[in-house]
């Protein structure tokens with residue numbers, strides 16, 4: 001049973017179409033990233049899933065059921081930075097938050113512990129670094145021990161140290177078996193912490209699946225031969241069904257992409273077997289950034 005299932009979800013704000021028929025499925029234990037540029041519909045998706053916004057069409061299921069107060073209790077969400085009281089301690093702030101959420105106050109200790117704030121629990125919120133403030137915000141989503149966390153741009157506005165702290169915490173929570181849904185416009189963030197990703201653009205799903213397959217670095221192999229072997233190289237490449245997108249390279253030679261499961265060494269062997277001796281072979285990694293741009297271009 002999926003943790004969250006969105007089916008053909010759509011949402012308009014006046015004449016702005018924020019989501020067009022979005023479908024996706026989040027499986028237990030995954031860290032699911034919603035990746036997309038600003039305005040692509042990430043926050044709207046989370047708002048709809050959490051019942052903060054109303055969909056114009058489509059279906060939302062949590063744990064295989066329509067959202068209920070029971071399923072709500074199993075989901076901790078951080079859509080915007082909560083207002084903590086600057087003069088109260090981390091612990092006092094969490095006790096208040098637990099009260100507002102009607103979560104068991106006994107879960108405050110575990111939340112502080114997971115967020116790595118036990119030693120600083122008595123210090124006032126105002127004395128915290130940006131990273132610690134955000135970790136406290138994450139700790140507040142852990143009150144009531146939810147199975148699922150929904151986080152909108154959890155590292156926004158943090159300095160590099162804070163970003164590292166928050167990412168580490170997310171990884172720790174994932175290792176504990178929590179299912180985590182994160183909206184982010186940062187490719188790097190999704191790549192570092194997520195197991196699955198859905199790429200959104202202008203309210204439409206561009207791609208979805210395991211990060212390793214959606215953002216796999218499909219490398220290009222650059223092949224150089226003596227000029228007289230150029231035609232033979234092209235002919236030989238044309239005979240190999242696992243070689244695609246052959247293009248001439250500036251400065252001579254050709255480059256090509258290999259379908260997954262085939263290596264440059266295998267290509268070298270196959271070319272040699274057809275009488276093409278390479279003068280050079282180089283693997284050029286296509287950056288994830290380039291792939292993301294290609295997906296959302």
Ligand SMILES: Nc1ncnc2c1ncn2[C@@H]1O[C@H](COP(=O)(O)OP(=O)(O)OP(=O)(O)O)[C@@H](O)[C@H]1O
Nearest residue numbers: 013016018036037038039040041042043044045185
């Ligand atoms: N309350 C609103 N009223 C009108 N339009 C809205 C409202 N909220 C969002 N939109 C529009 O809906 C579209 C999707 O916005 P949304 O905030 O969901 O995207 P996002 O991917 O989360 O972007 P960001 O990272 O900038 O928040 C955008 O065109 C946005 O301008």
